[in-house]
Amino acid sequence: MNNLDIHNIDKDKIIEKLSTMLKPNRLQHSINVANCAVKLSEIYSYDKDKAYLAGLVHDCAKYFTKDQVDFYVKKYNIKLDPLETNNIALSHSVIGSFVIQDVFNIQDMDIINAVRYHTTGRENMSTLEKIIFMADMIEEDRNFPGVDELRKLSFNGQLDKALITSLNNTIKFVIENNQLIHPRSVSARNYLMQENI
Numbered sequence: 001m002n003n004l005d006i007h008n009i010d011k012d013k014i015i016e017k018l019s020t021m022l023k024p025n026r027l028q029h030s031i032n033v034a035n036c037a038v039k040l041s042e043i044y045s046y047d048k049d050k051a052y053l054a055g056l057v058h059d060c061a062k063y064f065t066k067d068q069v070d071f072y073v074k075k076y077n078i079k080l081d082p083l084e085t086n087n088i089a090l091s092h093s094v095i096g097s098f099v100i101q102d103v104f105n106i107q108d109m110d111i112i113n114a115v116r117y118h119t120t121g122r123e124n125m126s127t128l129e130k131i132i133f134m135a136d137m138i139e140e141d142r143n144f145p146g147v148d149e150l151r152k153l154s155f156n157g158q159l160d161k162a163l164i165t166s167l168n169n170t171i172k173f174v175i176e177n178n179q180l181i182h183p184r185s186v187s188a189r190n191y192l193m194q195e196n197i
């Protein structure tokens with residue numbers, strides 16, 4: 001199978017395949033993230049086709065069963081960290097970054113990394129990683145306290161500020177709910193803050 005030509009994708013075919021992997025509301029979320037990522041690409045001068053495709057497939061492993069996770073972990077020798085193990089809410093991004101290579105034949109490293117780090121962020125994120133991280137948060141159906149502030153920052157040229165605000169919100173939420181913080185989210189936040197002083 002040839003690598004997917006990311007500038008000439010058959011959207012309907014990819015959406016049809018995704019519809020067998022995702023629940024209808026998650027498929028709609030994925031389409032919304034793809035469309036939002038295109039809007040952000042216009043603002044931040046990024047390749048719209050790559051942003052659309054990354055948005056579309058970012059959650060493809062969200063509903064994987066334990067057997068499906070085990071299959072991919074074994075096939076690609078994926079190293080899940082202790083927080084990701086048995087936690088699909090965190091691991092679907094890492095697993096998904098291999099699934100998109102396997103199922104959709106996407107071999108573009110920017111897209112692979114944007115999918116891989118969309119839940120936690122990481123130190124020194126690429127433009128596409130930032131676009132997908134924020135599009136996932138602010139797509140049109142998202143509705144949570146503070147989402148309008150994130151939209152305002154994201155659509156007004158303040159992508160890093162949007163990320164810092166979003167990571168702060170997440171870290172505060174995790175602390176208030178007595179949950180573990182993924183160290184990559186802390187690294188992402190600290191890196192962005194140091195870059196933006």
Ligand SMILES: [Fe+2]
Pocket residue numbers: 058059062092093118119
């Ligand atoms: Fe996700």
Ligand SMILES: [Fe+2]
Pocket residue numbers: 029033058059136
């Ligand atoms: Fe998502």
